[in-house]
Amino acid sequence: MLKISNVETFYGKIQALRGVDLDVNDGEIVSLIGSNGAGKSTLLMTISGVNKAKRGNIVFNGENIENKQPHKIVDMGICQVPEGRRIFSRLTVEENLRLGAHANEKGKYFENDIKEVYDLFPVLSDRKTQRGGTLSGGEQQMLAIGRALMSKPKVLLLDEPSLGIAPKLVNQIFVSIKNINKEKNVTIFLVEQNAKKALELADRAYVLVNGKVTIKGSGQELLKNKDIQAAYLEGGAKN
């Protein structure tokens, strides 16, 4: 469905991605783990068209997307929930969700879609007239995911959904991600520093080190991998 081959991305002269190969199949949950600065967010921004790949191809459903503008990529069905959630803090919860519906045939199915989001995250329904900036971190993450779902994506790119969120809510958010994948049939590409959670959830996973994929395999395989345990699980982020 989404196939990334030999992608290289630069920030000025600094090379952030050094030839990434990776693919995401229809209906899967794929996790990408790696430490700070490995290039995880850069990869997502490259897929979304915010950063341009200098070399390499990104193919989505048979179509090259590496030179498309970000809003075109969303129209095709790839939507990203970026790191730090990036809620429009001065807009209300409902306005944030309405913005997400832009790509979805100008919000033709808005009423129905927003109800689905409220069913998934009931707390958003209680707060729909509040400004986005007044929500807690966890609620903002739910809003960010809900907002992305309003565009009816085929693939959802999630960047660090557990960052800065109370542990109790982290579990809830991971359960929601699983539901979105299973019930709404949305393919998930998840980038996480919380390696344990990300690997438990994933069908398949990749490890990114210094802009290159070093290890790949099923989520369970990677959980048992000695190198990964040493580098990302035992000493690293715990829940």
Place this chain on the structure above:
Amino acid sequence: MEYFIQQLVNGITLGSIYGLIAIGYTMVYGIIGMINFAHGDIFMIGAFVALISFIIFGLTGVALPIILLLVLLIAMLFTACYGWTVEKLAYKPLRGSFRLAPLISALGMSIVLQNYVQVAQGARVKPMQPLISGGLEFFNNSDFIVTVSYLQIFIVILTIILMGIFTYLITKTDLGRAQRACEQDRTMTALLGINVDRTISITFIIGSSLASVAGMMFVLYYGVIDFYIGFLAGIKAFTAAVLGGIGSLPGAMLGGLLIGLIETFWAGYVSLEYKDVAAFSVLIVVLIFFPTGFLGKPDIEKV
């Protein structure tokens, strides 16, 4: 007292014109974080288009309300094209460049537009005979008769209508939401499938149309224009936008009104020659005590 009321009426009229221009400054600042110094000249272009259309339609002998409506639409249309083109030519290629670059480009664009009109229309002032005359008189028995001209009523009512439409557009429509989203985070807006470049273009189109209406009002109110009117009116409207809090739309309207009132009262009670000094002095004082303007507020974000 009568004199005070007269100045109040004059000030509100002038303030309406400044307010309409100020919206263009504040919108562009809000969405791409630059001061569009060519905006005053867009207003001047609007005034010229209005003047030319008034003369053309004046010859046809159509009824006055129809002339006003036609001129309004034509001025908005033409000026919007200018605003759109300026953005495409002078600012869009510099997006992502350092912050000062579009600002310098804007100053350049301002000079280009002034000289273009000077060459195309001549440097001499262009007069127009009053189109809307007469008015209402109050306090007929006192020493000072307060006159509210029909033109002043027209200007204020038209401003209120436009502000109403504009407020609806910004707060209730998809376009307005997209604009407010772009103001906060352009990358995120694009990540939701919104065409950011188009949203910015539309911002310029709306700002320019409102400025052109101000231009038309200016022609009607003062009866003379030249290629240089955009400079002072532009700077005053910019002052109004800063006074109200740059980036804040209600602030621009309020700021415009305040600058209009301050200028008129100063001219009426203190000194006509120093009316411009008054407006700018107020700006300095406000910036010292309220650096974000009256209605501009620093963003408080919960992390």
